[in-house]
Amino acid sequence: MNAPQLSRRGFLIGSVGTGALFALGAGPAHAAGKPFVPNVWVRLEPDGTLHLTCNRSEMGQGVRSSIPALLAEEMGADRARVRVVQAPGDPVYGDQNTDGSRSIRNQYEMLRRMAAVARTMLEHAGARQLRVPVGEVASVAHEVVHASSGRAVPFGQLAAAAAAAKVPHPDKVKLRSDIPPGGWDLPLVEVDEWTSGRAQFGADVQRPGMLTAVIVRPPVLGAALLEVDDGAARAVPGVHDVVTMPVPAPPYAFQPLGGVAVVARDTWTAKKASEKLRLRWSESPHDDATWAADLAQMREQVAQPGTPRRQRGDAENALKRAANVVEATYVVPHLAHAALEPPAAVAEVTATGCEVWINTQTPQRTRSLVASRLGLEEDAVRVNVTYLGAAFGRKSKPDYAVEAAHLSQAVGRPVRVQWLREDAMRQGYFHAASVQALSAGFDDEGALTAWRQRIASPTIGSTFDAARHELRDSELGQGLSDLPLAVPHVSFETHAVQERMRIGWMRSVYNINHAFAVQGFLDELAHHRGVPLPDFIKTVYGPPRVVSADELGVPLWNYGAPEGEHPIDIARYHRVIDAVRERSAFDAPPVEGRAKGFAVHRSFLTYVACVVEVSRAPGGGPKLERAWVVADPGRIVHRERVRAQLEGAVLFGASVALYGHLDYQGGRVRAGNFREYRLVRMHEAPRSIDVEVITDGHAPGGIGEPGVPPVAPAIANAWFALTRERVRELPFHPPHA
């Protein structure tokens, strides 16, 4: 996965409509036999080999399949001739931050334009060689073809001529008209690397003379290191050094947590020796923190008015005057990313700079943080991106790269930092818990007149601003301030919450909490009214229309996308609701001993409706039987990977519903490993997951995250349908119950 050196000469940075970076101007002067490199995305060798750049990190979403596929299709290239080049961290590749389900939705137009530049130049060169007007040729299967004469020139033979031509402006080239909105059914590239064990993940990188470090970090956030007795650790054969690393002050941001590192010849030696360290830690403000007490306090908070965040009419008064009021409080605990590959990074500090190999979602941030820690210019740091053994947001926090760089500098050798599972479970950045009290008022004709929702939840903002303890607008914008409500009196209120750990974004982020509460509560209201949930939701969300920020009463955060391009479109809600209802036969009488639950949620600009069928598991709680998912993500590229993401989202959501619970006592996270932090296994997976993807002309939305939020509420709603037991606090199976 090492990138060939791409020439930087002649590249200027500017902006296309999407705000992406691109290369402009005449390419480097190429002699015959040299490759054609019109920009950083495309490099065509004279033998026809086509190197296409992937600037985002492969973490299971298939981006190394989808980005090159889009480039290749726009070029008219033969995918069999394509080699994928993984971009190192560098601003020339545009924004490389692989999160927010943005790789396609934010780059779709830009990537096509970059490929169209290359295709246009090849077509001009081909037409000249064939002595025909350029309007009469087309790029098909790696050739420039003159259809009427049947003559063609292979791409490779045009590399030199194209390389000598002036590079047109990306905004001036014509895009192909035959790129289908539904993408293509394409193979998964490089599948054999994963099935043969050849794929190189973060921890797999080996450098000559490399040592491995295991770090003991503060057991409670905020504890400082008072005393280190490393005598016994140093006495372990194979230990090279013990290095004390500074414990940072808040805000923690992406700083390493500090602690004491044992650097040894192998992981086992480092781990064993680290257990022999005798460390004394200071008191911390979180020493007495327990989840039970914090939860009780959050429950008390949401019984009281909070900071108004989205108001229409007078919800207090409307609730007082309502003929019927339904109230419920929903709880989602803290959650761990639990990517199967824990954080790991290799750093090699040399006399002139530093090279890093890392499973990161954010190579550019990694580069600047490492440079800053080592006092280097960014140009002196190279960050190579390996495969990611999943990530889910944890690996967009490159604290572990800084640890590796710090230690490599300290010991003068290449160092791999290996987070143990227990480290990842206890000292990561965690998904925020949420307690939400909902109240609905109906008038005497049964119409919903008031909706009030009070939320107590730690904010990710606290990780970056130590004074921030209340949800930010972007966090409320994940399913609450953007929730369509055709209800006259609306109030959303938030409370400040003291965070106990570093709070960070995890796949789908606050949408998980908000969808669980909203879709569960809507199901309660639908039962109260005796109306099927899909119909009730249509009533509450109102008739097909575009819901403007004016109607919402608050600015629409909209995942950073323009409202005009990605409006809240009730018709699109209806399409996914109707489709999943039909495909799952939601309204048919249930199979004996089973029941179905429904939920729908828009996140990352994509609409997803989900039905889950459950029965009673022999050990209690729901057993998943079947699942149906209908998504409307707008335009897509790689149809098969989109389906794979939606299938995986059902399992991710199932783990949230059944087991996800990271609690703490004495400020310490209790779960250490998969025994306490359980994840769904094969025998708990549904027998089938039916996936339908609606793709029309809409601008592309996200796909990695939007599948998750509706799953947990669909399971809880199914459980209610089966048992009449309403589960309002996740998970179904708390680990320490």
Next chain:
Amino acid sequence: MKLTVNGTVHDVDASPDTPLLWVLRDHLGLTGTKYGCGEALCGACTVHVDGRAVRSCVLPVERLQGRAVTTIEGLSPDGSHPLQQAWARHAVPQCGYCQAGQIMTAAALLEEVPHPSEAQVDRSMATNICRCGTYLRIRAAILDAAGES
């Protein structure tokens, strides 16, 4: 210590209590076998010892004298094991990290039970976590490789 891996005898200079996983990864450079938990809970480190699937993260290397270890790198010389082919047909992997362990667990199952039922597949594969949630495709690929679908 002598250790036989994929038919080759290696002289290993590691502490005798070192789990096989770390000998494979840190000493022999066989990094296809993955670390996930260190407590035999996730199956990412699954290898074969004398043909049986074991969790290499809890198996001290000193206990492997005279026994034959097979890792994912040695499952088939050219990656053409029927399970590897089925994995490609079903486009099983997402992040790919757990898949070597999944395949090694499945390969041992098919050695023992060439035509497993779905329930047998589920039971055997319950040792292996896939956080990306590729279970349905893993199940389908195993049944496919076994000629059951």
